[in-house]
Amino acid sequence: MPWNRPLIIGFLLVVLTLTWWRLQPDGEEVRRSRIIMGTVVEIMAAGQSNEALEAAVEAAFAEMERLDKLLSRYNADSEVSRLSQSTNGGEVSLSTAEVLTLGLAISQKSGGAFDMTLGKLKALWDFDKEAPTLPNAAELSAALSGIGPKALSLDGQQLRKASPQLQLDLGGIAKGYAVDRAIAILKQHGVANAAVNAGGDMYLLGQRPERAWRIGIQHPRDEKDVLETVQISNRAVVTSGDYERYFEKDGVRYHHIFDPQTGMPARQCQSVTIVTDSVALGDALATAVFVLGPKAGLTLLEQFPQAEGLVIAADGSRHVSVGWVSYQVVP
């Protein structure tokens, strides 16, 4: 046999093998979106079996839809709506109790800056209608009557309302809780690398191939720009900003994050980003810090060693908690 024949054929087989190897996907990735809790929820999950990933993502969506039916104030049959309509509260499900327990703790620690009793106020402003209008002082006063951290109390799964008129709104925490539950379901299905993003409130499980997740933070005054990028793994990222839902009247921006003291949009910040270990906690803290402003807000964060924050104040100045620098990858 001529000496060169196996050499040439061997060389070509090596080229063929390398080419085939290069064409093989590194693994499967499933990316699905759905509208839940009035926002777009996107789940990305990576693994080896497409079928297993599809089943895991479907189960995660199902859990979020279950919670939407439980916690939405827009759904007349939800548990939250039932509690709002009740005279003095009542028994709640375990999921609702978990949300309320965390919410009440943040409400108390923030001195009421985070408040789950703003249902009447939010209905009054109604940012969902075609042309939102400014409420007058009497309407605001009526909507704020009887609200605050002491207006709700929870004993096990028994919720007590201080007054029959009190309307619950868990919008500042329910979405985050639903993302946390979706991540728990993905983990139960053996998914190790995933992202669940509900309108910008997200949890990053594991990592991307060969590196941690990189999350851009929206610039509050330039929608095409990012403020900075954080690199994280197994953490929640939540941003609250005055650019998400707003209308302008006589040159003044009226947005959807309200100061419970005044019933008006909070004025000390443009945006707040929290990185922490649960989206529900991040959700509530982002609202509380936004209402409190940079100084008091970052002081509040000191009570939560697992949380770091980036605050863009109303004048555009940047304020961060001590540990924030450990996440930042690009200025």
Place this chain on the structure above:
Amino acid sequence: MKAPWNFMTGGDWLVVLILLMLSLAGIVSIVAMPEGSRVLVTCGDELCFTAPLDQPRTFGIDGPLGQTKLVIDEQGARIVESPCPRKICVSMGAAKHTADLLACVPNRILVHINGPSGEEMSYDLLSR
């Protein structure tokens, strides 16, 4: 001394030719990536429409509030008319990169761009 190819028979050349063609086909398929992207439209929880991103067209998508009009042209895919109250979806502009997303939440319509990842973004997701 004879050159190596002088030892090869017709069958050898055939084997070499087949392997060469297979290798070239593989290399071409690598170089040719990424292939064209597609627009995927979800109505409620169901995929209700899909079309290539590089073929201009206009079409209506029915949702619970009425018809949302989507245009695909050289700018990408964009919503130009919607029955929703605040028209946020219309002001979202065009989607043309892989994983770009347009959403009309009230009319329960999602528009995705699906395809191989093109340009490298500096981040995976945007927190806003």
